[in-house]
Every structure is written in structure tokens, then in C-alpha cells.
Amino acid sequence: MSKLMLTIVVSNMTAMKRERTPDRWVPIALDGGWGYMVILGSFAIHVIADGIVYAFGVMAKALMETFQVSNAQVSIIVSLLVGITLASGPVASGVTNKYGCRITTIVGAFIASIGLFAASFATNIYYVMVFAGAVTGVGFGFIYCPAIVIVTMYFEKYRALATGIAVCGAGVGTAIFSPLQEWIISNYSWQAALRINAGFTMLCILAGLTFAPLEFMPVWDKKEGELDEEVEETVSETKMVSDLKDDAETKSLLEVGKIVRPAISHQDISLQHDNGLVKRTISTSSGLNKDRSKNVTESSGYLDIKDVFYQGSVTHLPEYQKEGEKFRSVHSLHSRTASHGAADLKKVGFEEDEKQLVSQSTDAGVKEQSGFMKAINKYTDLSLLQDPIFILFAVSNFFTSVGFNAPMAFLVSHGVRLGLTNENASLIMSAWGICNTVGRVVFGLISDMKFPFKGGDNLARNRLWIYNISLIVNGLVTGFSFLFTDFYGIIFFGAFIGLSISSYVCLTSVILVDLIGVDKLTNGFGMLLLFQGIATFVGPPLAGIIADATDSYNWAFFMCGTCIAISGAMLFGVSFLQRKLNRVPEIATGKAKDIMLH
Known part of the structure; x- marks a missing residue:
């Protein structure tokens, strides 16, 4: 079982390296x-x-x-x-x-x-x-x-x-x-x-x-070389867990639900104990890893952007001048519909399944609320x-x-x-x-x-x-x-x-x-x-x-x-x-x- 788990992790990490998932999505203000x-x-x-x-x-x-x-x-x-x-x-x-x-x-x-x-x-x-x-x-x-x-x-x-x-x-x-x-x-x-x-x-x-x-543009925080190091480190740590699977101390660590490796960027790679097995949970939908154009089109989730109700020009806000493109970004989008016109843009929505993990959370057990409830909770x-x-x-x-x-x-x-x-x-x-x-x-x-x-x-x-x-x-x-x-x-x-x-x-x-x-x-x-x-x-x-x-x-x-x-x-x-x-x-x-x- 441990070899199978290692094979799955290596395969998925290699796929992530081959096609990097964006760390965030920035709305393209026309x-x-x-x-x-x-x-x-x-x-x-x-x-x-x-x-x-x-x-x-x-x-x-x-x-x-x-x-x-x-x-x-x-x-x-x-x-x-x-x-x-x-x-x-x-x-x-x-x-x-x-x-x-x-x-x-x-x-x-x-x-x-x-x-x-x-x-x-x-x-x-x-x-x-x-x-x-x-x-x-x-x-x-x-x-x-x-x-x-x-x-x-x-x-x-x-x-x-x-x-x-x-x-x-x-x-x-x-x-x-x-x-x-x-x-x-x-x-x-x-x-x-x-x-x-x-x-x-x-x-x-x-x-x-x-x-x-509106179209959203993908943004990556990590450069290609940094991502390679992340992949190698994750595979190495996963192999170590596999080799130590029978070790009593490792079993104890997993049984209390502690996380071996926190999530990295948009792709939430977490190792957690469930019925004696180590599972790999990915917070993103597989739709974004398939063939798609550079940008995606978004019709919802706008209220997750911090300046959505600001009626002045954001380019003059100190936060915008400090953070740049990160200021108006969101972190998790998933595919929702098919192609969009000749450009084959895909409409995507924010993760709405409460069972999916928050992509930026270091707690793999934290669950993301639906877009509807998230907005209401943020409002109130x-x-x-x-x-x-x-x-x-x-x-x-x-x-x-x-x-x-x-x-x-x-x-x-x-x-x-x-x-x-x-x-x-x-x-x-x-x-x-x-x-x-x-x-x-x-x-x-x-x-x-x-x-x-x-x-x-x-x-x-x-x-x-x-x-x-x-x-x-x-x-x-x-x-x-x-x-x-x-x-x-x-x-x-x-x-x-x-x-x-x-x-x-x-x-x-x-x-x-x-x-x-x-x-x-x-x-x-x-x-x-x-x-x-x-x-x-x-x-x-x-x-x-x-x-x-x-x-x-x-x-x-x-x-x-x-x-x-x-x-x-x-x-x-x-x-x-x-x-x-x-x-x-x-x-x-x-x-x-x-x-x-x-």
C-alpha cells in the first residue's frame, strides 16, 4: 500500500510540474x-x-x-x-x-x-x-x-x-x-x-x-526552479513517510491527525490520516488541469475580491501600490462549463463544495463554505x-x-x-x-x-x-x-x-x-x-x-x-x-x- 501511495504522489506531483496550477487569479479590469x-x-x-x-x-x-x-x-x-x-x-x-x-x-x-x-x-x-x-x-x-x-x-x-x-x-x-x-x-x-x-x-x-x-488572468508566485524544488521536497518527504509507515512513532503522529506537509500555493497537497491510510487531497478541480487557454472567464465570486465595493480608483490605494496584482486576486477557481466562443475560454466558479479544502489554508482540515454563505458571512x-x-x-x-x-x-x-x-x-x-x-x-x-x-x-x-x-x-x-x-x-x-x-x-x-x-x-x-x-x-x-x-x-x-x-x-x-x-x-x-x- 505504501508503494502505491508513493507512486500516486510522484505521478501527481510530476503532472503538477508539467502543468503548473496558478497560485491566484486576477480579474482583468478592462x-x-x-x-x-x-x-x-x-x-x-x-x-x-x-x-x-x-x-x-x-x-x-x-x-x-x-x-x-x-x-x-x-x-x-x-x-x-x-x-x-x-x-x-x-x-x-x-x-x-x-x-x-x-x-x-x-x-x-x-x-x-x-x-x-x-x-x-x-x-x-x-x-x-x-x-x-x-x-x-x-x-x-x-x-x-x-x-x-x-x-x-x-x-x-x-x-x-x-x-x-x-x-x-x-x-x-x-x-x-x-x-x-x-x-x-x-x-x-x-x-x-x-x-x-x-x-x-x-x-x-x-x-x-x-x-x-469577466476574464481572470492566472498568476504564479513561484518560479519554475522553485517549483521543481517543491516537487522534489514533497516526493522526498512522502517517500520518508512510506519507509517509516510501520514505525510506531510515525503511526502515533498520524493517528492524532497531524499534517506531515502543509498545503503549497493553489494546489492543496495534504497528507492526513483516514482509516489507517494516507490520502492525497487536491482542492482544485481537474478541469483547470486540462487543455485551456491562458485566461478563464468568471461570472461569480466577485465578492471575494477585497475592493469590490470601493468606488474610487484602486490604483491610488496604498495597499494596491504595495501588493500590485496580488491586491485584487482570488485563490481558488474551478471549471464549471464548457468552452466560451472561439477563444475556448472556460467559465469557472469559486469552489462551493463545503467538503473541499481551502487552497491557501495551512490547516488541511479547514473547509471552504459555498460562495453564497461565504458572502453572507463576510457581509455580517x-x-x-x-x-x-x-x-x-x-x-x-x-x-x-x-x-x-x-x-x-x-x-x-x-x-x-x-x-x-x-x-x-x-x-x-x-x-x-x-x-x-x-x-x-x-x-x-x-x-x-x-x-x-x-x-x-x-x-x-x-x-x-x-x-x-x-x-x-x-x-x-x-x-x-x-x-x-x-x-x-x-x-x-x-x-x-x-x-x-x-x-x-x-x-x-x-x-x-x-x-x-x-x-x-x-x-x-x-x-x-x-x-x-x-x-x-x-x-x-x-x-x-x-x-x-x-x-x-x-x-x-x-x-x-x-x-x-x-x-x-x-x-x-x-x-x-x-x-x-x-x-x-x-x-x-x-x-x-x-x-x-x-
């Missing part, structure tokens, strides 16, 4: 090419999905009139729609990680369309809550995650510009859908508006089809709750989210109460959308600029202060909504809060990396979505209750503004915590403006 179609698809999704959500204030007014319900009741629809969209982030990420961006988007668009269409047949407000709120929220949650992930995967050097263009679709969609919804409701009905929204949402399926699987790892800096940022996000969504739900009704026509009131949200789009571009530019004063080259601090100040100013203006009473005043009000709140949308992931590092970004981003989702369940209903109790939206806006201003002011404590914890970040050197110009 920074162009089909990536432009990916941007277009993501932009279209943001136009449709965000346009429907942000323009829901027009629909809310019509629902209140039809069902004779209060602000608090109709606001539950908004809180469910947005809250479930955010809270479903971990599940959506798991599906994206397992099945890829294209399939997840298509499934999400189908679910959201069903929810909107079914809500058009509602006979009471609770029916609308379930379908337009909860069901559509799940669908949009499945759409949003891949719409962001796919852009960050296709772009590396020009990622800031690419993601900026894609997410600007939210402001464009708000500017378009708000007056469009009002026109449909005025000329037809709110039921027709919901059905048309369902039709628009189905178009997200076409947008999702642009999310083509509670260890970050022990980090005071992250807790401060998460609580700030909670307060921002409490005040963020309610104004959009009630601005149109507020305008009508001030004496505006329905058509003019819908223009408030159009102004909000246009200025929000401008704000995302402006904040994206200035947040990566050095300023001409002492300490102005600290980009992380610059970003944080810009973020903080914009939230404080937004909160103050929102809280003093009673100062804007005529048509031009309320249009300016909507435009300004749309402009100033855009920092919250476009800088959150970048600041999160500044605070906790890119290695914890996926976990941190997932936890933030949970905080934001819970806050959204609270914010709009609370604002609705205040509006009903005071018979005025001004006090509801005052509550929202107070929460937003507090969320910005409290983050000035980050610098104190960083000094106390000795975690002052490195000063980055990149400029988004340079990226925009190339």
Missing part, C-alpha cells in the same frame, strides 16, 4: 471595451430603479387621496421599499457571489416588476405596502448590488469616473420620473403609473444582460462592532438614513400644501435629482484634491471633513424648511438638499476604506447597509407621525434635518479616536481629477 456597455447598463438600472424610488413622493400623495390614509401610513411603503432594499444586501450579495451579476439582476428585475404590477390592483393601502413596498424592495435589492459590483470589477484605473457615471443615473432618473409620474397619474391613474413602472423595471433585464462574465461578520471608529461611522450612517428618505417622500405633498399645483410640486423632485447628479460629480472631484493650506495634502481628512460639513449644512437647511414658502423658494430648497446630500451617497465607501482599510470593506459595507436599512424602517414613519400630529411637514423636516446635522457633527470625533487608538491613516496621493482627464 478600463474600456465592453466595460462601456457595462456602464451603460448600470446607468440605466440606476435611472429606472432609483427614479421610481426617489419619485415615490408623487405616488404617495395620490395614494393618500385614494385610500384616505395618513402620512404615517403611506410612509410605511417608502420605509419598506428602501429599507428592505438595503437590508437585503447580504442576501443579494450571496446570490451575486454564487450566480453572478447577470443572473442576479435579471431575477431582481423580475421580482420588482411583479411587486409593482401586483400593487396596481390594490384595494387597500396594506396591499400596496406588501407588494410595492416589501416585494419590490427585495427585487431592487437584488438589482442594486450587481449594478455596483460589475462596474468596479470592469474598471480599475478609471473606476472613479466609471462608477460616477453609473450612479449619476439616480439623479437623472429622479428628474425624469417625478414629472412623468405626475403626468400619468393626472391623465390616467396611479394604477397606470404603477403598471408603467413595472414595464420600465422589466427593462432592467436588458440592462443586466450587458453584465458579461460582527467583529467590526468591536471597532470604536467603525461604530461611530455606523451610528452616523444610522442618523443620516433616518433623515435622508423622509423629505423625498413628503416634498411633493409639502409643495401642494404651500399652494403649488401638482405639476409644479413634482418639479421639486426634478430639481432635487438634477442637483444631486451635479453634486455626485462635484464631491467626487473635490474629495480627491489637495488643498493649498497646511495639512491640505491629507486626502483622507479632506474627504471626511467635506463629508461632515456637507451633512451639517444639509441638516441645517432641511431643518429650516419653513423659510422657503413660494415656488422658487421651495424649488431652491429641493435643489440644495439634493446637492448637499450627494456626498453621503458617493463618499461613504471611500471614507469607510479610509477608516477601516480596504481588507474590511466588504464586511464594513454590509454592516452599514444593515444600519441604514434599520434606520430607514424608522425614519419615514416617524416623520409621517410628526407631520400628522402637527399638521405640518416643517416639523417633520426639522426632525430629519436634526438627525442629518448630528450625523455629520459626530464624525469630527474620528480624528480623536484615531490618535487614541494609534490608527492615523497613511496619506494617499491620488487625484480623481487626473483620472477624469485621462
